[in-house]
Amino acid sequence: MASPDLPKAALYYFPKSIWSTIPLLVLEEKGYAPDEIDLKVVDLHKGEQYTPSYLRLNPNGTVPTLVVPLHKTLSLEIESRYKAIQDSKSIAEFLDKSRSTQSRTHTTSSAPSPSLSPATIAFSAVSEKVIALIRSDAANPNALTILNGHDEESLRVVTEARLWVLTARQQALERLLTDNESANISVSEKTRRFWETKKNSVADYLPVLQDAEKPTDQLDGHARQVRENYWKDSKAAWFALRQALLQLNQEIIGPYVLGDQLSLADLHLAAWLARLVKLSGGTISDDGNTAIERIEAHTGPAFSLPKDLSVAEARRRAGLPIPDADSNERQNRLAAFWDAVKERPSFKKVYAEGLH
């Protein structure tokens, strides 16, 4: 039975943020009930991640953050003490360890709570490697989102999706900086500098998006150069992704990272791959081969991952129906992963409104 007196953990997140999606998937896979954790939206589109009150929870100004009460027994006189876990990897690990089917604190759920941690040292090494690859600079999905314009047409698509978000974010930062100057709010020099850095971080690409409606031959010399630099960066970023894809494809046992059993690394990979499939023009209904072919083509010409996993074997390990058990068909491991993970109820629920 849920006790109304005990404080609950709160997950601060934004529904379309890739790194927030990882704890959302963990909550589903672990069988957390809606009454176990408070879900609080931080609207990144309004710059809520930069407000002084949110920065006290997470000085990086990012989502997700999990705020966990430290004292299990709180009386009204005792001030609550919390710890804030400030990145998706640590949050996923915490959520994995914090729910067993035996502990019913705060919950009405009796759903099974499988362990999502690797069971052996060797598995742990694979898992860490996969998570590190996904979180490496070369694989940064948020950078690839901005750098997803490859020609005038695709630049306009990026602009339509991102320009208003970046503009709203810049305006929120401007407002905070101005309010601070006029003493409406007063923050430390460190916070003020943080806001300035954030404002400058998109300064290079904002003008490219602002000019996206103009054909290249109508741009002045400077704007044309800025657009050229953007093309170069976007091409280089997507090309560099190939190495990460090759390495991931090699590390995964298949269809899941550790073979037939789901672990935290899969939930990192699921969120990351979902974003890449979307950026490459795919949808949730694409099968694995289609989805990964889209990504391969999106990184530039003449690239494909080795197809070294038996489709029938991958489907058997994932518990999926096997249309032709005698078939010798092979697929790459990321394709097998996509086929397996997109059938999971957690994935269907978190991506109910499409990939993001």
Ligand SMILES: N[C@@H](CCC(=O)N[C@@H](CS)C(=O)NCC(=O)O)C(=O)O
């Ligand atoms: N290492 C962090 C990265 C979190 C992150 O970059 N989150 C993005 C959303 S996906 C964010 O909050 N961006 C807001 C901003 O940079 O202003 C984690 O894994 O939690």
